[in-house]
Amino acid sequence: MKLQKHYRVCNLCEAMCGLEIVHDGQTVQSVKGDQNDPLSKGSICPKGALIHELHSDPNRLKRPLRKKGDGEWEEIDWQAAFDIVGNRINQVRREYGDNAVGLYLGNPTVHNFGMMMLAGEMKRMLGSRNSFSPTSMDQLPHHFMAYYMFGHSLNIPIPDIDRTEYMVIFGANPLASNGSLMSAPGVHGRLMDIRKRGGKVIQFDPRENETSRVVDEHHFVKPNTDVYFLLGILHLIQKENWTALGNLGNHITGLDKLKDLAIEFIPERVAKITGVPEDVLRRITKEYALADKAVLYGRMGMSTQEHGGLCHWLSAVINILTGHFDKPGGAMFTTPAFDIKRKKKFHKAHKRWQSRVRGLPEFDGELPVSAMAEEMLTPGKGQIRALITNAGNPVLSSPNGKRLEQALPKLDFMVAVDIFMNETTRHADIILPPPSHLEIEHYDLIFNLLAVSDNVKFSEPLFQPEKGQMYDWQIARELIKRFASISRKQPSKLYQWLTPRQLLNLGLLTGPYGKLSHPKRWFSGLSLKKVIDSTHGISLGPLKPRIPEVLLTADGKINIADDVFLNGLDKVKTELSEHPYQSLDRDQFLLIGRRHLRNNNSWMHNTAALMKGKNRCTAMIHPDNAERLQFVDDQRVTVSSQTGSIDIPVEITNKIMPGVVSIPHGFGHKKEGTRLDVATKPGNAGVSVNDITDHNRLDPVTGNAAFSGQVVSIKSSTTATPKAE
Numbered sequence: 001m002k003l004q005k006h007y008r009v010c011n012l013c014e015a016m017c018g019l020e021i022v023h024d025g026q027t028v029q030s031v032k033g034d035q036n037d038p039l040s041k042g043s044i045c046p047k048g049a050l051i052h053e054l055h056s057d058p059n060r061l062k063r064p065l066r067k068k069g070d071g072e073w074e075e076i077d078w079q080a081a082f083d084i085v086g087n088r089i090n091q092v093r094r095e096y097g098d099n100a101v102g103l104y105l106g107n108p109t110v111h112n113f114g115m116m117m118l119a120g121e122m123k124r125m126l127g128s129r130n131s132f133s134p135t136s137m138d139q140l141p142h143h144f145m146a147y148y149m150f151g152h153s154l155n156i157p158i159p160d161i162d163r164t165e166y167m168v169i170f171g172a173n174p175l176a177s178n179g180s181l182m183s184a185p186g187v188h189g190r191l192m193d194i195r196k197r198g199g200k201v202i203q204f205d206p207r208e209n210e211t212s213r214v215v216d217e218h219h220f221v222k223p224n225t226d227v228y229f230l231l232g233i234l235h236l237i238q239k240e241n242w243t244a245l246g247n248l249g250n251h252i253t254g255l256d257k258l259k260d261l262a263i264e265f266i267p268e269r270v271a272k273i274t275g276v277p278e279d280v281l282r283r284i285t286k287e288y289a290l291a292d293k294a295v296l297y298g299r300m301g302m303s304t305q306e307h308g309g310l311c312h313w314l315s316a317v318i319n320i321l322t323g324h325f326d327k328p329g330g331a332m333f334t335t336p337a338f339d340i341k342r343k344k345k346f347h348k349a350h351k352r353w354q355s356r357v358r359g360l361p362e363f364d365g366e367l368p369v370s371a372m373a374e375e376m377l378t379p380g381k382g383q384i385r386a387l388i389t390n391a392g393n394p395v396l397s398s399p400n401g402k403r404l405e406q407a408l409p410k411l412d413f414m415v416a417v418d419i420f421m422n423e424t425t426r427h428a429d430i431i432l433p434p435p436s437h438l439e440i441e442h443y444d445l446i447f448n449l450l451a452v453s454d455n456v457k458f459s460e461p462l463f464q465p466e467k468g469q470m471y472d473w474q475i476a477r478e479l480i481k482r483f484a485s486i487s488r489k490q491p492s493k494l495y496q497w498l499t500p501r502q503l504l505n506l507g508l509l510t511g512p513y514g515k516l517s518h519p520k521r522w523f524s525g526l527s528l529k530k531v532i533d534s535t536h537g538i539s540l541g542p543l544k545p546r547i548p549e550v551l552l553t554a555d556g557k558i559n560i561a562d563d564v565f566l567n568g569l570d571k572v573k574t575e576l577s578e579h580p581y582q583s584l585d586r587d588q589f590l591l592i593g594r595r596h597l598r599n600n601n602s603w604m605h606n607t608a609a610l611m612k613g614k615n616r617c618t619a620m621i622h623p624d625n626a627e628r629l630q631f632v633d634d635q636r637v638t639v640s641s642q643t644g645s646i647d648i649p650v651e652i653t654n655k656i657m658p659g660v661v662s663i664p665h666g667f668g669h670k671k672e673g674t675r676l677d678v679a680t681k682p683g684n685a686g687v688s689v690n691d692i693t694d695h696n697r698l699d700p701v702t703g704n705a706a707f708s709g710q711v712v713s714i715k716s717s718t719t720a721t722p723k724a725e
């Protein structure tokens, strides 16, 4: 057959790389970066280049599966599957109330255009307070800061990486992750460009990671102590009077509450806790504060710790005070073509209810994922008895995943919408598999809101799904119809009648660049047709200053010092004089995570070409620690916490801070009960770090899981190493 070219956006991660796919109508010949994509300009990573292998993975599910009484699976037709799910879920709701149904929307949900359109409506029709997602083990502190300071959980300032001259990175590894809450494809080049224009990139991380290769300075910081470092920066800025608010000052309330806030955090004391030398703090604060265009940026490592909420708040406060905010080169807001938060009035989105067992507050309609298992395991009114998962694998991804693994088989009913039978979905009664990433239409509703410039692009499906197979949104629509039949709320006509594509067109037409928003610009304004006709997408320009109209707080101002943060500082102040990390034993370490370029959380380990090379599921420790404990490279060790223990090979490297151990998440694949032929091979399976992470270790301000800085002990293991095949 004749070879053709297809252009689309890769929706595997936040970077939104444009792809150029050569195919013959049935099989893919090659996948390259699309040079004409306005955002990614040809960049691509190994995952995107192998997107067709996901599509052709023989383990990928294509038809609904039902678990029979004997535990074996049988294929059933779609309508029969929907009826079973509708009946069983509604039966639980009738008998035990709406809260007896739990919902977990996993990470790829956010990358799925159709599901993003319909997820809210599904939640509304279910009416359950037990809604969960990886947000509360990831970026919740960013949403929290955005909500309290700027009035909407998606009003997240993005570092203007393409124009800044001084970038300070805390707890991120964009060279492996390709940028997060900073969609920045080709981030390697973007960071190098900062240096080429005479600027500087500084990194604080307990590990020298892939990104460290392209920065000017990398400094080790002790995990979970960034909050002290940031308070040290604030201390110096206030003391030296390096504030430069300018016009921004007219749009801020609560400035007086910041006075003397960081007075105790003198550099000497901060250095003792963080492990960063005092002179480094002093010099970098000065360089950053006085630079013309500078920005502080923090990500996962600064989010998933006990002070994640305070860290992201302080980082925004510091960017604002120094004038590195809402102006080129600083932290800026996007102006997306489809703006799901536009013109929304402020609405309360915190503490409207709490979790039944631990009393943890809701945020944005969700409860902390760390509480999900106990809500299933603890009897009583409101206990979760049925679960819906969509695109997730919380058995491997959530803190103390083992506890969840024990809870799932006890449920009355579970349905999973997923393309694989993995460690979580294997516990379902029904699995509903949507089509592959090459069979769907796509528009990034969320990541265009979080990108380093404004762009639009729409992707048509490349291949047709198997006959009868339903898209994620069609599955959602069928389920919504059934859940609505006993809902106390009326289903929305909009979501019943319009397809995601039609909803998108409406959003684009009425959006900030749309034809209907600018009648005078009818010919130049955006519509879906115009976007589709562009093939490669359309650039809408660099980030633009947006204060004050972007602010969605009740008074339309930046709320710079909400009590929710100020109250959270008490513990930090108490521990300034005596920090628990100062009295650790010889075999005790501070745990941190790790991502690799060729992994994607728990779910791309079934692609053989991505799993090539040496075992990545290792415990990295520093040579000094190894020597003291008499460990040799590749030796198996037992890493334990109060939650459990895992056996894992040690990797000795001076790229990690002494006293710290780094273990990646997403491994621990099981052969039994799953259909993952490649991921479960002995050399690939690894162990799950979330068997030792603690569901009780949370950021008290936001409820986010605190993975970083958990104290674990390491001893040599007595079990033998499994052989790779």
Ligand SMILES: Nc1nc2c(c(=O)[nH]1)N[C@H]1C(S)=C(S)[C@@H](COP(=O)(O)OP(=O)(O)OC[C@H]3O[C@@H](n4cnc5c(=O)[nH]c(N)nc54)[C@H](O)[C@@H]3O)O[C@H]1N2
Residues within 6 Å of the ligand: 013, 014, 107, 138, 170, 171, 172, 173, 174, 176, 177, 178, 179, 180, 204, 205, 206, 207, 209, 221, 222, 223, 224, 225, 226, 299, 300, 301, 302, 305, 592, 593, 594, 595, 596, 597, 598, 599, 600, 601, 708, 709
């Ligand atoms: N290849 C690949 N890309 C991905 C993913 C993937 O699994 N693989 N996952 C995607 C997802 S879901 C996300 S959320 C993003 C995450 O994107 P990033 O945040 O950029 O990626 P991480 O690798 O998690 O980087 C966290 C860094 O924080 C450091 N760290 C740990 N604890 C601390 C601490 O207490 N303080 C400081 N300062 N640093 C600390 C770690 O050493 C690590 O280098 O990546 C996305 N992109």
Ligand SMILES: Nc1nc2c(c(=O)[nH]1)N[C@H]1C(S)=C(S)[C@@H](COP(=O)(O)OP(=O)(O)OC[C@H]3O[C@@H](n4cnc5c(=O)[nH]c(N)nc54)[C@H](O)[C@@H]3O)O[C@H]1N2
Residues within 6 Å of the ligand: 105, 106, 107, 108, 109, 112, 134, 137, 138, 300, 390, 391, 392, 393, 394, 396, 397, 398, 417, 418, 419, 420, 422, 434, 472, 593, 594, 600, 601, 602, 603, 664, 665, 666, 689, 690, 693, 707
């Ligand atoms: N210890 C530790 N734990 C962590 C982290 C860490 O850094 N350290 N990181 C956390 C973070 S940031 C995240 S985001 C979570 C991720 O946690 P999860 O979202 O629970 O897990 P994933 O591994 O992303 O699982 C994604 C699932 O979605 C399926 N899938 C892929 N595409 C689609 C699709 O289009 N439709 C449907 N229906 N299914 C699809 C895949 O088959 C896979 O089963 O892990 C968290 N867990």
Ligand code: SF4
Residues within 6 Å of the ligand: 010, 011, 012, 013, 014, 015, 016, 017, 043, 044, 045, 046, 047, 048, 049, 178, 185
């Ligand atoms: S960086 Fe992300 S979006 Fe780009 S090709 Fe890789 S997986 Fe796809």
Ligand SMILES: [Mo]
Residues within 6 Å of the ligand: 107, 134, 138
């Ligand atoms: Mo994530």
